[in-house]
Amino acid sequence: MLQANEEWAQRFPGSKDVRPARKVAVVACMDSRMPLFPLLGLEVGDAHVIRNAGGVITDDTIRSLTISQHLLGTREIVLVHHTDCGLEKSDDVSFADLVEQATGRRPPWAPRFFTVVDDDVRESIRLIQESPYLLSREVRGMVYDVETGRIREVV
Amino acid sequence: MLQANEEWAQRFPGSKDVRPARKVAVVACMDSRMPLFPLLGLEVGDAHVIRNAGGVITDDTIRSLTISQHLLGTREIVLVHHTDCGLEKSDDVSFADLVEQATGRRPPWAPRFFTVVDDDVRESIRLIQESPYLLSREVRGMVYDVETGRIREVV
Numbered sequence: 001m002l003q004a005n006e007e008w009a010q011r012f013p014g015s016k017d018v019r020p021a022r023k024v025a026v027v028a029c030m031d032s033r034m035p036l037f038p039l040l041g042l043e044v045g046d047a048h049v050i051r052n053a054g055g056v057i058t059d060d061t062i063r064s065l066t067i068s069q070h071l072l073g074t075r076e077i078v079l080v081h082h083t084d085c086g087l088e089k090s091d092d093v094s095f096a097d098l099v100e101q102a103t104g105r106r107p108p109w110a111p112r113f114f115t116v117v118d119d120d121v122r123e124s125i126r127l128i129q130e131s132p133y134l135l136s137r138e139v140r141g142m143v144y145d146v147e148t149g150r151i152r153e154v155v
Numbered sequence: 156m157l158q159a160n161e162e163w164a165q166r167f168p169g170s171k172d173v174r175p176a177r178k179v180a181v182v183a184c185m186d187s188r189m190p191l192f193p194l195l196g197l198e199v200g201d202a203h204v205i206r207n208a209g210g211v212i213t214d215d216t217i218r219s220l221t222i223s224q225h226l227l228g229t230r231e232i233v234l235v236h237h238t239d240c241g242l243e244k245s246d247d248v249s250f251a252d253l254v255e256q257a258t259g260r261r262p263p264w265a266p267r268f269f270t271v272v273d274d275d276v277r278e279s280i281r282l283i284q285e286s287p288y289l290l291s292r293e294v295r296g297m298v299y300d301v302e303t304g305r306i307r308e309v310v
Contacts, residue, residue, distance in 0.1 A: 001233065002297075004196020005306045012304030018241055020187040030203040030219055032175040037190035041159020048185040051206040053219035059264050060215035064185055064208035067266060070253055072241050078156065086173055086227050099225055105287040109214050111222060132260040142157075149167030151160045 016045030018072065024048070025068040027124070028080035029055035029087070033146045036080065040151075048074055054087040054120070055080060056112045057127035066133045075136040077128060080151065081121050082144040087113050117143055121154040171200030173227065179203070180223040182279070183235035184210035184242070188301045191235065195306075203229055209242040209275070210235060211267045212282035221288045230291040232283060235306065236276050237299040242268050272298055276309040 025048040028036055036042065036049055050064045068074045090098070092111045100106040114120040121141035129137045141154040180203040183191055191197065191204055205219045223229045245253070247266045255261040269275040276296035284292045296309040 001195040001197075002306065002308070005194060005304075007196065008194050009304040015302050016188050018186070018188075018239055018244075025185070030180070030205045030223065031173070032200050032202050032204070033171050033173075034204075035190075035192040035197070035199055037192065039160060039163050040156040041162065042156075042190070044190055045187050047187050049187070049189075049206050050185045050208075051204050052215050053205075053222040058215040058218075060207050060213040063213075063262070063264050063266065066254060066262065067208040067241060067250070068185065070257060071245060071250065084173055086222060089173075090226060095222070095226065099221060099288055102225060102290060103288055107218070107221065107288055109218050111218060133254055133258055133262055135257060147170050149160075149164040151157065153157070 013044050020045065020047050020072065020074055022046045023074045024076045024078060025050060025065055025074045026078045026080060027055055027057070027061055027065070029053070029082055029085060031082055031085065034080065034082060034144055039144065039149070048072070054085065054112050054114065055124070056120070057124045062131050062133060069135045075138060077139040079121055079124050079139065079141040080144055081117050081142070082146055083117065084146050085117060088115060088117070118154050168199050175200065175202050175227065175229055177201045178229045179231045179233060180205060180220055180229045181233045181235060182210055182212070182216060184208070184237055184240060186237055186240065186301070189235065189237060189299055194299065194304070203227070209240065209267055209269065210279070211275070212279045217286050217288060224290045230293060232294040234276055234279050234294065234296040235299055236272050236296070237301055238272065239301050240272060243270060243272070273309050
Protein backbone atom coordinates (compact mmCIF):
# COMPACT_ATOMS: atom_id res chain seq x y z
CA MET A 1 0.00 0.00 0.00
CA LEU A 2 2.89 2.36 0.78
CA GLN A 3 4.41 1.63 -2.65
CA ALA A 4 1.05 2.06 -4.41
CA ASN A 5 0.60 5.37 -2.62
CA GLU A 6 3.75 6.72 -4.35
CA GLU A 7 1.92 6.33 -7.68
CA TRP A 8 -1.11 8.15 -6.28
CA ALA A 9 1.12 11.00 -5.04
CA GLN A 10 2.46 11.41 -8.61
CA ARG A 11 -1.05 12.09 -9.95
CA PHE A 12 -2.38 13.80 -6.77
CA PRO A 13 -4.97 16.42 -7.84
CA GLY A 14 -3.82 19.03 -5.31
CA SER A 15 -5.13 20.62 -2.13
CA LYS A 16 -8.90 20.87 -1.46
CA ASP A 17 -10.96 22.46 1.29
CA VAL A 18 -11.75 20.39 4.40
CA ARG A 19 -15.47 21.16 3.84
CA PRO A 20 -17.00 18.78 1.26
CA ALA A 21 -17.68 20.65 -2.00
CA ARG A 22 -20.99 18.86 -2.70
CA LYS A 23 -22.18 19.18 0.94
CA VAL A 24 -22.99 15.46 1.01
CA ALA A 25 -22.18 12.67 3.47
CA VAL A 26 -22.35 9.11 2.11
CA VAL A 27 -23.07 6.30 4.61
CA ALA A 28 -22.18 2.90 3.15
CA CYS A 29 -21.28 -0.67 3.99
CA MET A 30 -17.58 -1.53 4.48
CA ASP A 31 -17.85 -4.13 1.67
CA SER A 32 -14.62 -4.51 -0.33
CA ARG A 33 -16.46 -4.43 -3.68
CA MET A 34 -17.60 -0.79 -3.40
CA PRO A 35 -14.98 1.82 -4.40
CA LEU A 36 -17.36 4.68 -3.60
CA PHE A 37 -15.57 7.56 -5.32
CA PRO A 38 -15.70 6.13 -8.89
CA LEU A 39 -18.94 4.26 -8.19
CA LEU A 40 -20.79 7.52 -7.41
CA GLY A 41 -18.72 9.83 -9.62
CA LEU A 42 -17.17 11.63 -6.65
CA GLU A 43 -14.07 13.78 -7.05
CA VAL A 44 -11.50 14.33 -4.30
CA GLY A 45 -13.03 16.80 -1.84
CA ASP A 46 -16.68 16.19 -2.81
CA ALA A 47 -18.27 14.21 0.06
CA HIS A 48 -17.70 12.67 3.46
CA VAL A 49 -17.65 8.87 3.39
CA ILE A 50 -18.80 7.00 6.50
CA ARG A 51 -18.63 3.20 6.34
CA ASN A 52 -19.24 0.31 8.74
CA ALA A 53 -20.42 -3.30 8.65
CA GLY A 54 -23.79 -3.10 6.87
CA GLY A 55 -23.78 0.66 6.43
CA VAL A 56 -26.14 0.77 9.40
CA ILE A 57 -27.00 3.78 11.57
CA THR A 58 -25.37 3.48 14.99
CA ASP A 59 -24.40 6.05 17.64
CA ASP A 60 -21.07 6.33 15.84
CA THR A 61 -22.74 6.99 12.48
CA ILE A 62 -24.83 9.73 14.10
CA ARG A 63 -21.66 11.13 15.76
CA SER A 64 -19.97 11.31 12.35
CA LEU A 65 -23.01 12.85 10.62
CA THR A 66 -23.41 15.42 13.42
CA ILE A 67 -19.77 16.52 13.03
CA SER A 68 -20.18 16.47 9.23
CA GLN A 69 -23.17 18.82 9.39
CA HIS A 70 -22.44 21.12 12.36
CA LEU A 71 -18.71 21.57 11.76
CA LEU A 72 -18.12 20.88 8.08
CA GLY A 73 -21.29 22.06 6.36
CA THR A 74 -22.87 18.96 4.74
CA ARG A 75 -26.65 19.04 4.32
CA GLU A 76 -27.56 15.83 2.43
CA ILE A 77 -27.10 12.14 3.26
CA VAL A 78 -26.86 9.28 0.75
CA LEU A 79 -27.08 5.69 2.02
CA VAL A 80 -25.44 2.89 0.00
CA HIS A 81 -26.28 -0.69 0.98
CA HIS A 82 -25.71 -3.57 -1.46
CA THR A 83 -26.67 -7.06 -2.62
CA ASP A 84 -24.88 -10.17 -1.26
CA CYS A 85 -24.03 -8.41 2.03
CA GLY A 86 -22.11 -10.26 4.75
CA LEU A 87 -24.69 -8.91 7.19
CA GLU A 88 -27.38 -11.09 5.55
CA LYS A 89 -25.28 -14.25 6.07
CA SER A 90 -25.89 -14.82 9.80
CA ASP A 91 -28.05 -13.44 12.59
CA ASP A 92 -27.25 -11.54 15.80
CA VAL A 93 -27.51 -14.54 18.16
CA SER A 94 -25.55 -16.99 15.96
CA PHE A 95 -22.81 -14.41 15.41
CA ALA A 96 -22.53 -13.60 19.14
CA ASP A 97 -22.27 -17.39 19.75
CA LEU A 98 -19.48 -17.62 17.15
CA VAL A 99 -17.47 -14.78 18.74
CA GLU A 100 -17.99 -16.20 22.23
CA GLN A 101 -16.81 -19.66 21.13
CA ALA A 102 -13.70 -18.22 19.45
CA THR A 103 -12.69 -15.62 22.06
CA GLY A 104 -14.44 -16.58 25.31
CA ARG A 105 -16.18 -13.18 25.34
CA ARG A 106 -19.72 -12.34 24.21
CA PRO A 107 -19.95 -8.91 22.54
CA PRO A 108 -22.08 -6.38 24.45
CA TRP A 109 -23.02 -4.56 21.22
CA ALA A 110 -25.66 -5.74 18.71
CA PRO A 111 -23.99 -7.13 15.55
CA ARG A 112 -26.88 -5.69 13.43
CA PHE A 113 -27.50 -8.50 10.93
CA PHE A 114 -30.55 -8.10 8.70
CA THR A 115 -32.63 -10.16 6.26
CA VAL A 116 -34.01 -7.83 3.54
CA VAL A 117 -31.69 -5.12 2.24
CA ASP A 118 -34.47 -2.71 1.18
CA ASP A 119 -36.01 -2.92 4.66
CA ASP A 120 -32.63 -2.17 6.22
CA VAL A 121 -32.26 0.92 4.02
CA ARG A 122 -35.72 2.09 5.15
CA GLU A 123 -34.77 1.44 8.77
CA SER A 124 -31.62 3.56 8.30
CA ILE A 125 -33.70 6.38 6.81
CA ARG A 126 -36.05 6.18 9.81
CA LEU A 127 -33.16 6.31 12.31
CA ILE A 128 -31.70 9.39 10.59
CA GLN A 129 -35.08 11.12 10.53
CA GLU A 130 -35.50 10.45 14.26
CA SER A 131 -32.07 11.75 15.32
CA PRO A 132 -32.35 14.99 17.33
CA TYR A 133 -28.74 16.05 16.68
CA LEU A 134 -28.75 16.67 12.92
CA LEU A 135 -29.31 20.00 11.14
CA SER A 136 -30.66 18.37 7.96
CA ARG A 137 -32.44 15.02 7.49
CA GLU A 138 -32.45 15.19 3.67
CA VAL A 139 -31.68 11.52 2.96
CA ARG A 140 -31.92 9.09 0.02
CA GLY A 141 -31.22 5.36 0.13
CA MET A 142 -29.58 3.22 -2.57
CA VAL A 143 -28.79 -0.46 -3.12
CA TYR A 144 -25.65 -1.32 -5.12
CA ASP A 145 -25.72 -4.54 -7.16
CA VAL A 146 -22.32 -6.22 -6.74
CA GLU A 147 -22.93 -8.33 -9.86
CA THR A 148 -23.59 -5.44 -12.26
CA GLY A 149 -22.09 -2.32 -10.66
CA ARG A 150 -25.43 -0.50 -10.80
CA ILE A 151 -27.18 1.35 -7.98
CA ARG A 152 -30.95 1.75 -7.66
CA GLU A 153 -32.87 3.96 -5.29
CA VAL A 154 -35.04 2.46 -2.55
CA VAL A 155 -38.46 4.14 -2.53
CA MET B 156 -24.53 10.25 -8.56
CA LEU B 157 -27.08 7.97 -10.24
CA GLN B 158 -25.96 9.28 -13.66
CA ALA B 159 -22.27 8.92 -12.79
CA ASN B 160 -22.95 5.36 -11.66
CA GLU B 161 -24.06 4.48 -15.21
CA GLU B 162 -20.51 5.25 -16.38
CA TRP B 163 -19.08 3.07 -13.61
CA ALA B 164 -21.39 0.19 -14.62
CA GLN B 165 -19.98 0.40 -18.18
CA ARG B 166 -16.44 -0.27 -16.90
CA PHE B 167 -17.47 -2.51 -13.97
CA PRO B 168 -14.70 -5.09 -13.43
CA GLY B 169 -17.08 -7.97 -12.69
CA SER B 170 -18.14 -10.09 -9.75
CA LYS B 171 -15.77 -10.66 -6.78
CA ASP B 172 -15.97 -12.76 -3.63
CA VAL B 173 -17.57 -11.20 -0.53
CA ARG B 174 -14.37 -12.11 1.41
CA PRO B 175 -11.66 -9.46 0.90
CA ALA B 176 -8.87 -10.86 -1.31
CA ARG B 177 -6.06 -9.17 0.65
CA LYS B 178 -7.58 -10.09 4.05
CA VAL B 179 -7.23 -6.49 5.19
CA ALA B 180 -9.61 -4.05 6.86
CA VAL B 181 -8.79 -0.34 6.51
CA VAL B 182 -10.07 2.03 9.23
CA ALA B 183 -9.96 5.65 8.07
CA CYS B 184 -11.39 9.10 8.63
CA MET B 185 -14.52 10.10 6.64
CA ASP B 186 -12.59 13.07 5.15
CA SER B 187 -13.69 13.90 1.60
CA ARG B 188 -10.11 14.22 0.36
CA MET B 189 -9.22 10.53 0.78
CA PRO B 190 -10.35 8.24 -2.08
CA LEU B 191 -8.96 5.16 -0.33
CA PHE B 192 -8.97 2.68 -3.21
CA PRO B 193 -6.58 4.61 -5.52
CA LEU B 194 -4.75 6.18 -2.59
CA LEU B 195 -3.70 2.73 -1.26
CA GLY B 196 -3.65 0.90 -4.59
CA LEU B 197 -6.68 -1.24 -3.72
CA GLU B 198 -8.61 -3.11 -6.40
CA VAL B 199 -12.31 -3.92 -6.17
CA GLY B 200 -12.67 -6.82 -3.71
CA ASP B 201 -9.35 -6.28 -1.91
CA ALA B 202 -10.17 -4.83 1.54
CA HIS B 203 -12.94 -3.78 3.88
CA VAL B 204 -13.17 -0.03 4.36
CA ILE B 205 -14.47 1.29 7.68
CA ARG B 206 -14.71 5.08 8.01
CA ASN B 207 -16.01 7.55 10.61
CA ALA B 208 -15.28 11.06 11.85
CA GLY B 209 -11.58 10.93 12.75
CA GLY B 210 -11.07 7.28 11.86
CA VAL B 211 -11.28 6.60 15.60
CA ILE B 212 -11.92 3.27 17.32
CA THR B 213 -15.42 3.15 18.78
CA ASP B 214 -17.75 0.27 19.69
CA ASP B 215 -19.03 0.46 16.12
CA THR B 216 -15.51 0.19 14.67
CA ILE B 217 -14.89 -2.87 16.85
CA ARG B 218 -18.27 -4.33 15.75
CA SER B 219 -17.25 -3.89 12.09
CA LEU B 220 -13.74 -5.33 12.63
CA THR B 221 -15.15 -8.30 14.57
CA ILE B 222 -17.54 -9.13 11.70
CA SER B 223 -14.72 -8.53 9.20
CA GLN B 224 -12.46 -11.05 10.96
CA HIS B 225 -14.85 -13.71 12.31
CA LEU B 226 -17.21 -13.87 9.33
CA LEU B 227 -15.23 -12.60 6.34
CA GLY B 228 -11.66 -13.70 7.01
CA THR B 229 -9.60 -10.49 7.33
CA ARG B 230 -6.48 -10.70 9.51
CA GLU B 231 -4.74 -7.31 9.21
CA ILE B 232 -5.83 -3.77 10.06
CA VAL B 233 -4.52 -0.57 8.49
CA LEU B 234 -5.41 2.78 10.09
CA VAL B 235 -5.44 5.94 7.94
CA HIS B 236 -5.68 9.27 9.75
CA HIS B 237 -4.64 12.52 8.01
CA THR B 238 -3.34 16.06 8.30
CA ASP B 239 -5.75 19.06 8.58
CA CYS B 240 -8.48 16.88 10.16
CA GLY B 241 -11.82 18.43 11.15
CA LEU B 242 -11.45 16.58 14.45
CA GLU B 243 -8.49 18.83 15.35
CA LYS B 244 -10.56 21.98 14.81
CA SER B 245 -12.61 21.94 18.02
CA ASP B 246 -12.79 20.04 21.30
CA ASP B 247 -15.40 17.75 22.85
CA VAL B 248 -16.95 20.35 25.17
CA SER B 249 -17.08 23.20 22.62
CA PHE B 250 -18.61 20.88 20.02
CA ALA B 251 -21.27 19.56 22.45
CA ASP B 252 -22.07 23.22 23.28
CA LEU B 253 -22.43 23.98 19.54
CA VAL B 254 -24.81 21.06 18.96
CA GLU B 255 -26.84 21.92 22.07
CA GLN B 256 -27.17 25.57 21.00
CA ALA B 257 -28.30 24.57 17.49
CA THR B 258 -30.64 21.68 18.35
CA GLY B 259 -31.55 22.06 22.02
CA ARG B 260 -30.08 18.60 22.72
CA ARG B 261 -26.65 17.73 24.11
CA PRO B 262 -25.17 14.57 22.54
CA PRO B 263 -24.71 11.66 24.99
CA TRP B 264 -21.75 10.28 22.98
CA ALA B 265 -18.19 11.68 23.07
CA PRO B 266 -17.41 13.63 19.85
CA ARG B 267 -13.78 12.35 20.00
CA PHE B 268 -11.81 15.46 19.01
CA PHE B 269 -8.03 15.22 19.33
CA THR B 270 -4.99 17.49 19.21
CA VAL B 271 -2.01 15.52 17.82
CA VAL B 272 -2.72 13.16 14.93
CA ASP B 273 0.18 10.78 15.63
CA ASP B 274 -0.99 10.39 19.23
CA ASP B 275 -4.51 9.61 18.02
CA VAL B 276 -3.15 6.91 15.70
CA ARG B 277 -1.25 5.38 18.65
CA GLU B 278 -4.40 5.56 20.78
CA SER B 279 -6.31 3.70 18.02
CA ILE B 280 -3.61 1.02 17.89
CA ARG B 281 -3.87 0.65 21.68
CA LEU B 282 -7.68 0.30 21.58
CA ILE B 283 -7.44 -2.41 18.89
CA GLN B 284 -4.80 -4.29 20.83
CA GLU B 285 -7.00 -4.19 23.95
CA SER B 286 -10.18 -5.44 22.27
CA PRO B 287 -11.12 -8.95 23.43
CA TYR B 288 -13.33 -9.70 20.40
CA LEU B 289 -10.78 -9.77 17.57
CA LEU B 290 -8.99 -12.82 16.14
CA SER B 291 -5.97 -10.80 14.95
CA ARG B 292 -4.51 -7.53 16.28
CA GLU B 293 -1.96 -7.13 13.46
CA VAL B 294 -2.26 -3.36 12.98
CA ARG B 295 -0.28 -0.54 11.35
CA GLY B 296 -1.08 3.16 11.51
CA MET B 297 -0.63 5.76 8.76
CA VAL B 298 -1.07 9.52 8.37
CA TYR B 299 -2.11 10.86 4.95
CA ASP B 300 -0.88 14.32 3.98
CA VAL B 301 -3.81 16.10 2.28
CA GLU B 302 -1.39 18.63 0.70
CA THR B 303 0.86 16.09 -1.05
CA GLY B 304 -1.14 12.86 -1.33
CA ARG B 305 1.54 10.89 0.52
CA ILE B 306 1.09 8.55 3.48
CA ARG B 307 3.68 7.90 6.16
CA GLU B 308 3.68 5.25 8.85
CA VAL B 309 3.39 6.20 12.53
CA VAL B 310 6.00 4.37 14.57
